[in-house]
Amino acid sequence: MALYVQKFGGTSVGSVERIKAVAEKVKRFRDDGHQIVVVVSAMSGETNRLIDLASQINDEPTPREMDMLVSTGEQVTISLLAMALHKLGVAATSYTGAQVGIQTDSAHTKARIQRIETDDLRADLDDGQVVVVAGFQGVDEDGNITTLGRGGSDTTGVALAAALNADECQIYTDVDGVYTTDPRVCTKARRLESITVEEMLELASLGSKVLQIRAVEFAGKYNVALRVLSSFEDGPGTLIVADTDEEEDSMEEPLISGIAFTANEAKLTLLNTPDVPGVASRILGPIADANIEVDMIVQNVAPVGDYTDFTFTVAKGDYKQTMRILQEQVIPALGGGELRGDDNIAKVSLVGVGMRSHAGVASKMFRVLADENINIRMVSTSEIKISVVIDEKHMELAVRALHRAFGLDKSDIEAEE
Amino acid sequence: MALYVQKFGGTSVGSVERIKAVAEKVKRFRDDGHQIVVVVSAMSGETNRLIDLASQINDEPTPREMDMLVSTGEQVTISLLAMALHKLGVAATSYTGAQVGIQTDSAHTKARIQRIETDDLRADLDDGQVVVVAGFQGVDEDGNITTLGRGGSDTTGVALAAALNADECQIYTDVDGVYTTDPRVCTKARRLESITVEEMLELASLGSKVLQIRAVEFAGKYNVALRVLSSFEDGPGTLIVADTDEEEDSMEEPLISGIAFTANEAKLTLLNTPDVPGVASRILGPIADANIEVDMIVQNVAPVGDYTDFTFTVAKGDYKQTMRILQEQVIPALGGGELRGDDNIAKVSLVGVGMRSHAGVASKMFRVLADENINIRMVSTSEIKISVVIDEKHMELAVRALHRAFGLDKSDIEAEE
Missing domain, CATH: 3.30.2130.10 (VC0802-like)
Known part of the structure; x- marks a missing residue:
């Protein structure tokens, strides 16, 4: 039995059908006896829809209110995914960033995680529950909702994996791994079986946008085994390992x-x-x-x-x-x-x-x-x-x-x- | 200086333009020196959109996950209204039901308010802030998000007015008051200047759907002066008074x-x-x-x-x-x-x-x-x-x-x- 943190991005949960597919995937891991924490982003398009609403009202919205607004996107996804898991007979509970106790500083729209309270999460996991957590968001010490910045769901996944000492943090995305270079430019690009954190950081900062750079930094710092996989097809993906x-x-x-x-x-x-x-x-x-x-x-x-x-x-x-x-x-x-x-x-x-x-x-x-x-x-x-x-x-x-x-x-x- | 709790329903905040109009209305009261707590519902159509998403995934979603889902509707509105107030130069802060401390029992989708913590609200009001609160929602003692049932934003408004000992709870809606009967059936129906709580309860339970019956009960029990007014035109509305x-x-x-x-x-x-x-x-x-x-x-x-x-x-x-x-x-x-x-x-x-x-x-x-x-x-x-x-x-x-x-x-x- 392993403990996996599985993160699904906006494209992977971009429709009702895709949310159901994610639930099926999670169920397969659960059926194999693993403990699963799922981290999800907002459904693709939703964050932009919300930002557009805000821009029609105020061209310079305060960061606190932006966080209040856009954090609803992930909250919708966690509840829908929990419902999809229930439909498959999988026990599951959803939590917002605030509920799970993802404490951040107060730098709204680009907050940094300070600590995560894991007692309740562990109790749920030991109780056989799949825990579904809203990515990208947390709460500051005054109870204000914060966000980690766009793409911050990766960071949530890695931080949860570190706090729970998970066996692997699996980042599901729309590509099936990290490639030697962009296959659109070089048709002979190969998927890498593994890559070091350091290499991944250089590649990410240079334009290979598979993973958020902060998530990779986090993974390196806390020695989290990180794997990039495709949401849509089965395969081993690319393992991002600590420097050999x-x-x-x-x-x-x-x-x-x-x-x-x-x-x-x-x-x-x-x-x-x-x-x-x-x-x-x-x-x-x-x-x-x-x-x-x-x-x-x-x-x-x-x-x-x-x-x-x-x-x-x-x-x-x-x-x-x-x-x-x-x-x-x-x-x-x-x-x-x-x-x-x-x-x-x-x-x-x-x-x-x-x-x-x-x-x-x-x-x-x-x-x-x-x-x-x-x-x-x-x-x-x-x-x-x-x-x-x-x-x-x-x-x-x-x-x-x-x-x-x-x-x-x-x-x-x-x-x- | 008076303290008003003003509640705006889904139709009143149903578009970006209407949210801006609500902000203008709130600003006028603020400019007159009053303290204002605004309670808002989800934008009209939003709750149904969310329920429809859920129904595509699970025909019997758990009440806890439904509350997690639909409570995002009001959260969107509070942030947008706060932004609209900021745009007009009005200091304002938004709060979810959980943040404001609206404690309920755990009866998901039909929870009852048990108590409201008002210290932070009062501090904000005394600081000159308009406080914007998500209606319809609260939090149980385990931190789960609860909802008061559809239309429960009226109840939130009255409960806040009672807890804050407000001078008046103003319920803004798409009608300009309580009528002697439905004007669509009887063209000679008249708007009532005032009506007793008891009469309002009988009218509400019999099909005059201006106000939620629980809100009126609450108003009677805690002696809150309740006024029904139109969001879209100025006028005195109908005052719902304690039994004469x-x-x-x-x-x-x-x-x-x-x-x-x-x-x-x-x-x-x-x-x-x-x-x-x-x-x-x-x-x-x-x-x-x-x-x-x-x-x-x-x-x-x-x-x-x-x-x-x-x-x-x-x-x-x-x-x-x-x-x-x-x-x-x-x-x-x-x-x-x-x-x-x-x-x-x-x-x-x-x-x-x-x-x-x-x-x-x-x-x-x-x-x-x-x-x-x-x-x-x-x-x-x-x-x-x-x-x-x-x-x-x-x-x-x-x-x-x-x-x-x-x-x-x-x-x-x-x-x-």
């Missing part, structure tokens, strides 16, 4: 696990800026003040004189505002500098714990891209990731070439399946 | 205040039943066991022998089942009796505290009906009510004739307004 010890790496460990990419960034460069102390913070300070997030940062000292070149990327949506801040505030404050910008770029990243112990990943990556006549505009590296910025038009070509070169392609036998 | 002392009745006090009627009952008669001790309970016992509610009851001793005639009415929907119970269980058990039934009947009732001190109301009623050639099938009376059962086809004629004869018609001047 390097010593245990097998020889067959691939150099890299996946390739992430995004065309949603823009690049800005300040050339010939006076190289005064603290220049980086004087450039990025006004940008942070405007709540613009900076991703890649590269700084070079110019070959001649006390000048420096400073390049960074931001989300495409922030490009124009960032240009304006640099032109109007930063350059005058620094006393000089020449501004360049480019929003026709793409970022392509190789991710893999395997590259830790292997030199030469970067040089191989650069050679593969050179062979395709793709110019590299910018490079940044971490222990398990190498990212390059290239022209946007080359993004898909780069992904496919790298996927093949690093041995990630499905074999022909797999491809025919 | 008979000594204070003015000479102009009308004999009766209103005429209620319903065609939704059916009549059953057991003729020539052996008149044994406890015959009434032996007839009605099996009917009560089947959860069928009996309304009027008349028993006559037959002119010859130890036989009795026993007549009563039930809701039309229970007619066939009641016939079956009498035929299959009651008559064999009593050892005799002849069954008659009629579901083409109507009940018409005169209601008024004025009739207490006046003889002759019944005889005048009978004469008016006789003048119209309407046969009376059954009569029952209480201190402030006389009900007759007549053929259904005569119902509207009877209502109009009685309305005129008892001086309830609008004057021609009023009629022309």
Whole structure:
């Protein structure tokens, strides 16, 4: 007998029929003797419907009232799923975030879980009940309903799994696992049997939107075994494991696990800026003040004189505002500098714990891209990731070439399946 | 400065525009310096939408899960109304029934309020906040969400008014007050300036569905001044007052205040039943066991022998089942009796505290009906009510004739307004 926390997203509970299908799936695990906690999101479309109602009334609703409003979405789903389980003869009880005792801070619309009270949950589980919990929501110490932000149901699932010391947290979604890269761009993308938390974090933050990054962080921090599976077809999915010890790496460990990419960034460069102390913070300070997030940062000292070149990327949506801040505030404050910008770029990243112990990943990556006549505009590296910025038009070509070169392609036998 | 509890029903908050209109109305009272607690129902149609979802999943959902489901309806409205008030610059905070501390018993879908914690509410009011409370819902001692049954938002309003010792509980609805009878049947029906709780109870239970009967009972018990007004037009509405002392009745006090009627009952008669001790309970016992509610009851001793005639009415929907119970269980058990039934009947009732001190109301009623050639099938009376059962086809004629004869018609001047 195992204890599973199973999380079903909005698409998986998006209709009466799908809720019934989820109940069937839960019943199969229950019939096998397992204890089950189910975490559900709002039915797909419902949260947007509620947000739309709010926007017709007040273009700047207070976060507290938004949480009060949108938290009804999951409350509808938990009651409907409990009813569907009852219909199948499965004992089940639904709980809102507040009822289950998911205590959060008071940061409405982006609250963080502080603790979960598990006594009642455990009593229900020991009593043979399936416990159905509203994802995405909690309650602060004053009894106000809070939400964890969109997609926060994953976090609820992992946090419950950690608090209950569950055997596995299963995240059911509309894909059947984590892939080496996006199958829509590279038809030879393969589903990974497993991936480390660290790799998953790099992939998630780089645009593979299978799981919420906070949920993965949580899973790593509390050592929760996390599995991504399809709601709609049976299969093993992808297990997200705690970092394996390097010593245990097998020889067959691939150099890299996946390739992430995004065309949603823009690049800005300040050339010939006076190289005064603290220049980086004087450039990025006004940008942070405007709540613009900076991703890649590269700084070079110019070959001649006390000048420096400073390049960074931001989300495409922030490009124009960032240009304006640099032109109007930063350059005058620094006393000089020449501004360049480019929003026709793409970022392509190789991710893999395997590259830790292997030199030469970067040089191989650069050679593969050179062979395709793709110019590299910018490079940044971490222990398990190498990212390059290239022209946007080359993004898909780069992904496919790298996927093949690093041995990630499905074999022909797999491809025919 | 007064403290008002204002309750708005589902029609009054049935759209974004109507929610905004409610906010405007609340703001006007707030601007006049009053303290306001607003109680709202679910947007019209929402509760039915949720019930329909449930019925697609489970034809016998548990009451606990139904309460979990439908209570989201009011939660949506409170947040939207708070947002609408904020938009107008009015400080406001929304609370679910559980948050405000509306403690009920555990009778899901028909729970009764046991107590209300008012400390936090008072603090908010003293802080200048409009408090927006979800009607219809509460929480039991185990933290389960309960509902008071459909229409229970009126009860929430009155209970809050009682707990807060409010100056008035204002029930906003889609009619502009309580009328002498249904204006759709009698065009000369008049709005009453005031009506006693007792009269209102008789009118409500007889089919004038302006207010929930439990809310009126509550108002009488806790001496809450209750006013019915229109959400959509300004006007004084009808004040529902505690019973006036008979000594204070003015000479102009009308004999009766209103005429209620319903065609939704059916009549059953057991003729020539052996008149044994406890015959009434032996007839009605099996009917009560089947959860069928009996309304009027008349028993006559037959002119010859130890036989009795026993007549009563039930809701039309229970007619066939009641016939079956009498035929299959009651008559064999009593050892005799002849069954008659009629579901083409109507009940018409005169209601008024004025009739207490006046003889002759019944005889005048009978004469008016006789003048119209309407046969009376059954009569029952209480201190402030006389009900007759007549053929259904005569119902509207009877209502109009009685309305005129008892001086309830609008004057021609009023009629022309």
